[in-house]
Amino acid sequence: MSEIQLSHARPRIPVAILGSGNIGTDLMVKILRNPAFDLRLLSGIDPASEGLARARELGCRTSTDGVEAILEEKGVQIVFEATSARAHMANAPRYKEAGIFAVDLTPAKVGPSVVPCVNGDSGFDAHNVNLISCAAQATIPIVHGVSRVANVKYAEIVATVSSRSIGPGTRQNIEEFTLTTQKALAELGGAGRGKALVVVNPADPPLMMRNTVYTMVDGDVDEQAVTASVLAMVKAVQKYVPGYRLTVEPFRRGDHFMIGVEVEGAGDFLPAYAGNLDIINAAAVAVAERYAATLN
Amino acid sequence: MAKITFVDVTLRDGNHTYRHQFTPEIVSATAAALDRAGVDIIEVGHGDGLGGSSLHVGRAAAGDEELLRAACRVVHKAKVAILLVPGFGLFRDLDMAADAGVKVARVATHCTEADITEQHLRRAKDLGMFTVGYLISAGMASPEQLAEEARKLESYGADYVNLAESQGHLVPAEVAARMRAVRNAVKIPIGFHPHNNLGLAIGNILAAVEEGATFIDGSLKGFGGGAGNAQTEVAITALKRAGHEVGADIFGIMDAADVFSKQVEPQPMPVIDNDSILMGYANVYGGYIHPVKHAAERYGCDPRQLVLRLGERKVVAAQEDVVIEEAQRLAHAMRKAA
Secondary structure: OOOOOOOOOOEEEEEEEEOHHHEEEEEEEHOOOOEEEEEEEOOOOOOOHHHHHHHHHHOOOOOOOOOOHHHHHHOOEEEEEEEOOHHHHHHHHHHOOOOOEEEEEOOOOOOOOOOOOHHHOOOOOEEEEEOOOOHHHHHHHHHHHHHOEEEEEEEEEEEEOOOOOOOOOHHHHHHHHHHHHHHHHHHHHOOOOOEEEEEOOOOOOOOOOEEEEEEEEEEOOOOHHHHHHHHHHHHHHHOOOOOOEEEEEEEEEEEEEEEEEEEEOOOOOOOOOOOOHHHHHHHHHHHHHHHHHHHH | OOOOEEOOOOOOHHHHHOOOOOOOHHHHHHHHHHHHHHEEEEEEOOOOOOOOOEEEOOOOOOHHHHHHHHHHHHOOOOOEEEEEEOOEEEEHHHHHHHOOOOEEEEEEEEOOOOOOHHHHHHHHHOOOOOEEEEEOOHHHHHHHHHHHHHHHHOOOOOOOEEEEEEOOOOOOHHHHHHHHHHHHOOOOOEEOOOOOOOOOOHHHHHHHHHOOOOEEEEHHHHHHOOOOOOHHHHHHHHHOOOOOOOOOOOOHHHHHHHHHHHHHOHHHHHHHHHHHHOOOOOOOHHHHHHHHHHHHHHOOOHHHHHHHHHHHOOOOOOOHHHHHHHHHHHHHHHHHOO
């Protein structure tokens, strides 16, 4: 992936976040420190939300009018949506009409799916890009790493996330979370067929996000090439997610390779174990940076 | 005395014992025998439920649909059930099951995560199925926590709440306390699924029924994860002996056990080996037995001490790193003491 250097002299792009849950609040912290963006608003619907309280502490404007507040705000060019699939389905046409580019962190999949280090430079013809899921952001780079040097008939991923890191939105969308991840393993990861397993782990102290990736290969496979390609993908992810680590190097077990990665979060809003929130948010920011670069 | 609905899980949980290699032939012969015996509900599928066949937990010999159709074709009175763990099984799996003739959907999750089941419970209800909220590893939560989770399941429309005591850790008084707490929290019926690590599966069933459980799980010859489940033919006989009303008859269920064991010969029935005893004692998930042996050997500590430590740490599945960490700590302490 190519690094995008935004000079401080460039105008900051006005952006807004819809959703003041775990994802939206962590995203706010990341955007506030990013020189490419001017965060105009964090909008939610719950006046008692912890996320909105945190925003006020950090000097970020807030609203409890949800999507309406964002559409009324003049000049917003990018909206990050961290609500639910259903909410985003309803909001997406309104953003489009208002000429706002939508970075969708729900599993609604209105626009094309994006993983920054896999296809992050495409997809800007659309008004809307979808970040798929945290599990997809963590595992598709690995599947892609194998499928670009070997024929992957089938990819299976197991994403283990700590119970405390997933909020009610994800819990009520577990079907979409699993299914969109599964589809993206084939569509973006390059596997013939995909399967995603999601495990919510209640251990205390909480576990760091862990992912196991299995890729079933056929034909002649150069094992060294697989390892080199996967290691290169890990480096590419680390450029925007510093806490992304390979825990099990590719090793062959019969007809498939097994690979392990874990994600330590930057600790922006939730503690470091919530690497699942960190990776989808870091990916959303990376995608928005690329889009912003096309505006400047 | 209670009227019991008996749920036989041989063809689902027993698939763990058989490394998920049940064939449509095994399923149809066994389901037909269970139906003849008068068992009310017959659960069928991969050990980890719909969509469970995977490189991670084990590839099945036959697809979910093949197994379910093999069962649905042969039953006359009994209802066929599936288990679905959200995050593994999907809506399309539920839709397929309903189409195949499955009448009961048991939607399962770790006992503290009931809110993950809402979508799939509602979907199963919409498909006209009898739905069950199923709490796994119920011995890892307090009676109060279980009561709260059970209330959520009721609010999602579950027709009954099932407590699965996956580690075989609880003794009858502890089972009774949990059943009582859940019974007082919800209006829907309650059920119980024991494991036999401490040889208490049958005794725990009797304790659960005393506290109002009316849905009871068991499996033929005790087939099931780890030390196995309550042995269906023993459970039904003991329930009758205690004066409870059970639809299945004793000769019929004994015949079903024979039919099943012939189908899976020479696979022996699960036994309570030393590992199972200790896992049950320490309340540790059975899947850790190999990582424990490996780590104990590698770092030079006592595997039994390691299991006890893991129990104190309250490990749940997928914490293999904690196994290594504790093995290193124990080995270090042993060297220091020497």
